Amino acid sequence: MDYLLGIDLGSTNLKAIAYDLKGNKVAGGSRPTQRFHPNPEHPEWTVWQPEQIWGGVCEAVRDAVSQIGDPTRIRAVAVTGMGMDGLPVDEQGNWLYPFISWHDPRTVPQFQWWQLRIGSRKQFSIGGNPLWPINSALRILWMAENEPMLFERTDKWLLIEDFLNYMLCGRQVTDYSMASCTLLFDQQTLGWSDELLQLSGLDPRMLCDVHPSGTMLGEVHQKAADATGLAVGTPVVLGGHDHLCGALPVGAFRPGVALDVVGTWETVMTPTRAPVLKDELRLAGMTVQAHVARDMHAVWGGNVSGEMVEWHRKQLAGGSDNKIPDWGALMAEAAASPPGAGGILFLPHMSGAACPVVDEQSLGVLMGMNSRNTRGDILRAIIEGLNYQFLDIVLSMESALGKRLEKFIAVGGATRNDFWMQNKADVVGRTLEIPQVEEATPLGAAILAGIGVGIYEDEEDAFAQVYKAGKIFEPDPERAEKYAQWFEIYRELYPAVKSVNHRLFTEFVT
Numbered sequence: 001m002d003y004l005l006g007i008d009l010g011s012t013n014l015k016a017i018a019y020d021l022k023g024n025k026v027a028g029g030s031r032p033t034q035r036f037h038p039n040p041e042h043p044e045w046t047v048w049q050p051e052q053i054w055g056g057v058c059e060a061v062r063d064a065v066s067q068i069g070d071p072t073r074i075r076a077v078a079v080t081g082m083g084m085d086g087l088p089v090d091e092q093g094n095w096l097y098p099f100i101s102w103h104d105p106r107t108v109p110q111f112q113w114w115q116l117r118i119g120s121r122k123q124f125s126i127g128g129n130p131l132w133p134i135n136s137a138l139r140i141l142w143m144a145e146n147e148p149m150l151f152e153r154t155d156k157w158l159l160i161e162d163f164l165n166y167m168l169c170g171r172q173v174t175d176y177s178m179a180s181c182t183l184l185f186d187q188q189t190l191g192w193s194d195e196l197l198q199l200s201g202l203d204p205r206m207l208c209d210v211h212p213s214g215t216m217l218g219e220v221h222q223k224a225a226d227a228t229g230l231a232v233g234t235p236v237v238l239g240g241h242d243h244l245c246g247a248l249p250v251g252a253f254r255p256g257v258a259l260d261v262v263g264t265w266e267t268v269m270t271p272t273r274a275p276v277l278k279d280e281l282r283l284a285g286m287t288v289q290a291h292v293a294r295d296m297h298a299v300w301g302g303n304v305s306g307e308m309v310e311w312h313r314k315q316l317a318g319g320s321d322n323k324i325p326d327w328g329a330l331m332a333e334a335a336a337s338p339p340g341a342g343g344i345l346f347l348p349h350m351s352g353a354a355c356p357v358v359d360e361q362s363l364g365v366l367m368g369m370n371s372r373n374t375r376g377d378i379l380r381a382i383i384e385g386l387n388y389q390f391l392d393i394v395l396s397m398e399s400a401l402g403k404r405l406e407k408f409i410a411v412g413g414a415t416r417n418d419f420w421m422q423n424k425a426d427v428v429g430r431t432l433e434i435p436q437v438e439e440a441t442p443l444g445a446a447i448l449a450g451i452g453v454g455i456y457e458d459e460e461d462a463f464a465q466v467y468k469a470g471k472i473f474e475p476d477p478e479r480a481e482k483y484a485q486w487f488e489i490y491r492e493l494y495p496a497v498k499s500v501n502h503r504l505f506t507e508f509v510t
Contacts (some may be wrong), residue, residue, distance in 0.1 A: 002075045003068060004449045005230075006442030007057060008242065009033070009081025009160055011102070014053065016060040017442040018068055021455060023249060023466025025438045029063025031056035035101060045106055047098035050087060053160065054167050058227040065229035072231045076449035077168070077220070078239035079161045080441055083181035084136045087163060088143060088154035093172075096150045097143065099160055102134040110138040110145075114183070118199050125277050126196055128180065128187045128288025128297075130358075136182040140202055157206050161239060168228075169218035169236040174208040176290035177240040185210075187275035187288055187297065213240040213292035214451040237452030240292035243267055243300070245444030246411060249466050250435050253293035253459050256406040258394065260424075260432075262414035266305035266386065268393045270405055272297045280400040284393075285355035292448060293459045299401065301355030301393050305386050306414055308350050308364070312379055327417070333376030334383060335419045339426070339479050340486060342377040343368040346385030347493050349501075356396035357494055361505040365497050383420055384483075387427040388490040394428060408432045411440050418471075425473040427487070429480040436468035 001020060008015040011033055018027040034052050039045050065071045085099045100106065111133040114123070120131050129135065136159065144151045158166060159181070162174045179185040179192070184200070184207065186193040197204050220234040239245060243261055252259035253271050261267045275288050275297045286301040317325050349357075350364035366381065398404055408430050414420055415434045425432040437443065447462045456462035 001073065003073050004446035005074050005077040006445035007077065007079045008442040009164065011082055014056040014060050015442055016064045017439050018064045018074060019443055019446045023443055027064045027067035029060035031060050046101040046103040048085065048101055049098050050095045050163065057164060061228040061230060071229055074230065074234055075455060076235040076237050076453040078237040078445040078449035079164045080239045080242045080245040080445040081161050083178065083241050084134050086136050086139060086157050086159040088150065089156050089158055090153050091155040093166060096153060097147060100139045107133045107138040107142050110141040114138060120282065123183060124282040126193050127183055127185050128275060128277055129183055130282060130285055130287060137184050137200060137202060154206060156208060162208055165217055165236060168220055168224045170221060171217045172208050173217055173238060174210055175213045175238045175240045176210060177213060177244050177292050179210045180289040187277065187290060190290060211238055212294055213238055214448045216452045235453050237449040239445040239448050242441045243269060244292045244298060246440040248444040248447045248459055249437050249440050250409050250411060251463050251467060252409060253291060253296055258405040258408050260408060260410040262305060262410055262412040264306050265302050266390060267300055267302035268390065269298050269300035270397060272299060276401060278400050284396045285358040299397060303354050303389060304351035308348055308382055312382055316378065317375060330379055331417055331419050334379040337374065337376040337380040339482055341381035341384055342373045344373060344377055344381035345490055345493055346381040348385045348389050356392050361502050363501040363505060365493065367493060383423055387424045388487055390424060391428045391487060410434055411437060421473050425475045426479040427483045429475050429484065432473040434471040436470040
């Protein structure tokens with residue numbers, strides 16, 4: 001039997017998952033992604049060490065290969081993962097500095113400079129990016145300003161997936177979806193932007209050649225084979241950004257489909273046939289990005305989500321013995337609370353607001369509490385608030401795109417919670433589908449590997465072979481009508497508390 005290998009470089013784990021050609025997981029390995037704080041004078045600085053990234057991936061791949069037995073049965077490999085973290089290498093391919101992690105705040109001055117020099121409106125009109133301090137170009141500027149001697153020696157800047165591909169097969173290449181994360185990519189031409197490069201003063205020779213996801217890169221060389229257990233000559237295919245790779249096995253490369261990825265963060269994405277660079281999307285905190293699917297783009301926005309449910313479990317739900325309750329018992333309490341959570345409304349801005357409200361100084365709010373409310377009411381209010389926020393993103397997206405989204409698919413850890421998913425269907429008033437997919441992100445990378453070597457003709461062919469239908473959640477008409485009314489009250493909550501939240505943020509958070 002033949003297999004395809006997807007490698008997923010996540011912020012928590014480095015995974016290597018082997019699938020058969022029908023998308024069934026057959027083997028896998030995982031190692032933690034370790035954060036490092038190497039500068040005692042700046043304890044907040046956070047990096048990924050390249051030797052740990054490469055070493056952890058090698059160990060994870062070895063685990064997967066050992067479970068298969070014969071490495072030649074792996075027909076191809078592709079890499080996916082986080083979007084913006086990169087590192088400089090010299091002409092010999094030696095890394096000169098660690099990956100600056102997206103957790104690291106050091107590039108705020110470069111972010112402020114970019115805002116003044118280029119501005120958010122121009123940036124979005126070319127690259128489709130909202131401005132964040134973690135964008136790749138700002139790390140490059142930081143290196144130029146703070147490590148000039150190392151910067152002088154830099155030949156290429158490799159994004160983290162590109163680094164791993166280089167370690168596997170020796171090619172220094174990136175794909176459209178990853179290039180979209182840099183602030184330097186033109187969504188219309190699908191190439192590096194001359195205007196943004198000129199305005200930023202960055203040298204285009206430092207950037208990798210850009211190709212579509214699914215492009216054949218090369219073959220695993222002897223040194224990489226010795227480290228990973230892969231067979232020499234195993235084809236290496238260009239993967240892409242993690243959330244877009246995860247869209248492939250569930251069909252979220254078709255216009256009209258909305259993919260809801262629900263985990264620590266909740267990301268809502270829909271594909272488009274061309275880049276939609278409307279200012280309305282920028283103002284709502286959304287991103288326009290080249291898709292890993294050929295000739296497609298994507299619009300997406302998101303916020304911190306599941307972290308707030310976990311906060312409730314750890315901080316509010318413990319008993320006198322400080323034992324943290326299991327999820328089953330807590331969700332039973334939430335489900336026992338009536339729709340509307342006994343009158344409690346939750347504004348889910350405990351980590352600020354990113355979409356469709358853009359306000360880093362906004363704070364979380366539980367409003368409408370009374371002495372009759374229970375612990376279950378509070379948890380239900382948190383889930384309802386997160387689902388109101390999801391609906392707010394969907395409506396903002398539909399407004400900007402001028403069309404109704406026809407199909408909703410959800411993946412991620414929260415989809416295992418039937419109560420949460422049913423409430424989401426009730427709040428949004430649409431049917432929600434939860435496909436049977438194990439590890440969608442590395443499976444998407446494996447699909448690209450299969451396309452690259454001709455196992456699948458294209459994304460549609462791959463989808464037809466790997467997709468497995470799962471649970472369907474239909475909205476309850478009576479509850480949906482009530483939630484539509486309460487959603488209008490929810491929309492009043494942010495403007496009502498904005499000024500108070502900003503004063504509290506200034507006093508206690510900054």
